[in-house]
Amino acid sequence: MDKLRAMITGIQGYVPEYRLTNKELEKLVETNDEWIVSRTGIKERRILKGEDQGSSVMGAEAVKGLLEKTGTDPLDVDLIICATVTPDMPFPATANIIADIVGAKKSYSFDIGAACSGFLYALQMGSQFIQTGTHKKVIIVGADKMSSIVNYQDRTTCILFGDGAGAVMLEPTTEDLGIMDAILRSDGSGAPYLHMKAGGSRRPATQQTLDANEHYAFQEGSTVFKFAVTNMADVSAEVMEKNNLTGDDIAWLVPHQANMRIINATANRMGIGPDKVMINIEKYGNTTAATLPLCLWDYESQLKKGDNLILAAFGGGFTWGSIFLKWGYDPK
């Protein structure tokens, strides 16, 4: 029997309308547009406003658009996996809520938490469900409302993050296309450098945790920066070597959008020129699990069937990884 692979057959993103610009952040914290742009590459980010609006709102919008675009009946979806660090609530899973909103009544669904590498992890997991032959349509969603865990009085983190979601459809193919290889890694000893201190089982919410601002994302930026540069570049180089690929063979590098300097360092290490790197950090900032699908969505019209793509991410955990895939379709 021909080898089954999982292929991305559609992509859709969703970003909220509200734009939080660097100029506006200058009014909230001691910072300036020049510092933010030169140190991170970010000019603005999108923020989801309104009461009772969680990550599921954005995830569901992306999935609805994906179903429409791919002409898929929601009842034909087998599985929805949502990668997020900002679930609507600790339980039920945000994927369950998304499935309900979009009418995927015959699917099952669950969340995974791997921070900024969440989409990569979920993509590899979904790919394996397809490869077994038991699942025909798997949707992978990356959705994060980072504004819900960002302290807008902390200039070292509030300038970095934004809200957004992206979703891809995975379907089986016997062509030499789709997800070809993946290397995923994690190292929990990185937890002290990037985490949320309270709100989990170790430190449940109390007045004290609230007063101490422990329900916000905490990051030791320069330490994370060093690990991100080394690990994202190493794992991407490893996946290329393993598959006998050089920079010339790669049509696109799709890197996690955390910092322009990390993106450039990764591309350099892989021998990939700037014209082959997907970048949208300037308009969305770091949307955590949504950065990779939002990049694919923005660049979809430039992707051709058979293009070699390297997806790479690094995030809290630490978690990191790289996926090599062959794009499955020409622009429609």
Ligand SMILES: CC(C)(COP(=O)(O)OP(=O)(O)OC[C@H]1O[C@@H](n2cnc3c(N)ncnc32)[C@H](O)[C@@H]1OP(=O)(O)O)[C@@H](O)C(=O)NCCC(=O)NCCS
């Ligand atoms: C957060 C980050 C942009 C900070 O950039 P950096 O070059 O490392 O800057 P540093 O943290 O060393 O700070 C340099 C100075 O700028 C200051 N600074 C920090 N944020 C600032 C801001 N928004 N505006 C102005 N100055 C700022 C610092 O206080 C420090 O001042 P000091 O030298 O007087 O102490 C960068 O470390 C980063 O991108 N880290 C990794 C993010 C990441 O990849 N996360 C992983 C996945 S989520």
